[in-house]
Amino acid sequence: MTGKLLNHRLEGPASAPPLLLGPSLGTSYALWDKVAPELAVSYRVVRWDLPGHGGSPADLIGPGATVGDLAGLVLALADSLGVERFAYAGVSLGGAVGLHLAVHHPERLTSLAVICSSAHFNGAGPWQERAEQVRREGLGRLVENAGGRWFAGDFTVPELVRDHRDADPEAYAACCDALAAFDLTEQLPGIATRTLLIAGREDRATPPAHLRQIADAVPGSALVELPGASHLAPAQCPKAVLAALRTHLAGAPRRGVEVRREVLGDAHVDRAQARQTPFTARFQDFISRYAWGEVWTDPTLSRRERSMITLTALVAHGHYDELALHVRAARRNGLTEEEIGAVLLQTAVYCGVPAANSAFAVAQRVLAEDPGEG
Template sequence: MNDTLHHHADGPPTGPALLLGPSLGTSTALWDAVAPELSSAFRTVRWDLPGHGESPAELIGPGATVAQLGSLVLDLAERLGLERFHYAGVSLGGAVGLWLAAHHPERIDRLAVICSSAHFGAPEPWLERAALVRKSGTDAVAEGAPGRWFTPGFLNGREGRLGRTLVDDLRRTDPQGYAACCDALAALDLRPDLPSVAAPTLVLAGRDDPATPPVHAREIADAVPGARLTELAHTSHLAPAEQPAAVLAALREHFAAPGPGPGMAVRREVLGDAHVDRAQARTTRLTAGFQDFISRYAWGEIWTDPTLSRRERSLVTLTALVAHGHLDELAMHVRAAVRNGLTPEEIGAVLLQCGVYVGVPSANAALAVAQRVLAEDGMEPR
């Protein structure tokens, strides 16, 4: 049996480590909209709870505790060679962070506790939920999850795609692993430990969170010495999925992260915030490494090289995309070329030149794409 928590690592191997903990019923996907940009500065390590995502359910059993979960996280850190690390966690993952900071202060540099609690209420409801899931599976709790996790209507919009993925993750969660985590929440009471937390601590609360209302966050912030509390408007329980930009900004400030780096800054300047935000929102466990590569290498080293101006780079890029028939990318870079100072007439001249040296059919298809894009943006050539 695999005796290690499943994890997903991104970012520079020599960067400061940042462990990202999940909420009950979710997987590493909870951080999909936040981790890629954090990975420009940190070695981010997302992990799955036992029975969740790809972690074995057998890592814990009935009567499990948050201390056991914290020990599993420490085992993972040992295997990765991490003596000290930053930590951010949501709900149950946040409680694991509090336990680590209180009981192993030598391992935690800075801590962020998101939509979490030091005491999740009376044990009976959690034990009843554990019994229900052991009997009927996680489908029995999945129907009510959107109401606990998200503000009304969130799942219906484009931004709700990640939320729908997380609900699907809950349905796939092993019932025994989920129930054991419920047992851990039933037994949890970290309130006596809070004054001993020495790590600089940020507490984030969703103002519309029914699972851990802001009063839970205030209790943590009042008891942890020097802790800072931030409440996020229009936010429910899974804040990294519902308000990734706000969570990212808060974590960057708290963990003293540098800005997103020259690559991400140039990428946004050339392609526009809307395009980059869409790309980040679509990031999955499969594509996260590629997004990191593009930001750090293509945009952070090639596009920032001062040998060529951005205007000249757009000329080269348009030609290369036409030559290889990458019309979807061409549409994006037509808009980028305009941002970099090319006029519609100059873009047309580039594509005409491509007709001579690349081929008439390729140039014809490229002209159709450019004409459509420029027309959509109200910039057709005179």
């Protein structure tokens, strides 16, 4: 199995922020056919297939598999594509993979959307029985009832039913084993990733109560319930799912703008936005989304610490216009004049006396102009 990856499809600009989309048990990445092309206008979309589904090799997992094993395959896929951090959205089992990543690998996620899924899937018994049935009889009987489990009313998607019929029984059963063993109920309060829950009001497999349980436990999460949607909401209600995802995914840039204003001040951000042109718009979005929406919001370092690091880096590279901006930012982040001086003195040792001399001149001018800042 070494070197094997999940089958996947790439859509959207290579330079756009990455978004991984996970499928439900019994389906392929075709589940996202009505949603992914729209998302690919703004994101680098990566749709993937479960083992033994669509084009993924069946032997990527075996009996006794766990959701953690599937999450490991997703991370291996991301690594192979050079994707370090990504937004993630998944349906049912694909949503469980997202929850596992948020609990065990939060540093890889920029945001999470869990669609028609659960933190526990009603316990191990039913899934163990289904795994035994599939290993014994194949997928025939389950395929016959797929429409009733997946969709509300008379709606159906023949392509997805064919995917179910063509899935490898052993891999399907191993995915059932993963669902049987899955229960993250107790870990939900520790999830810090910005999270959206989407429930289908007609979903009998994972009713809205399952998504409400996650929303109640995950700090700051949001819940959207879709009328008329059953278990495969992206196929049955693509416009509603797309609208919810767009709003959720746009949250990082908005948060980035908020942090940028808090650190640099409204006047600077207003000037930058006023100068924005179609030519610079993508760069401004990159700054808000990545620098301010992801790096500056990472709780590992305080804003004081980030200011000290930033001052040092700017002196080292001779970016004195930016240095003036970040001396003001350092005052907003709580550094005293003495502490700023100590940081610049440190740069004299490691960046050179001429660089520190220029830096002190810039800082002295700024501090004289804004003696009460902070």
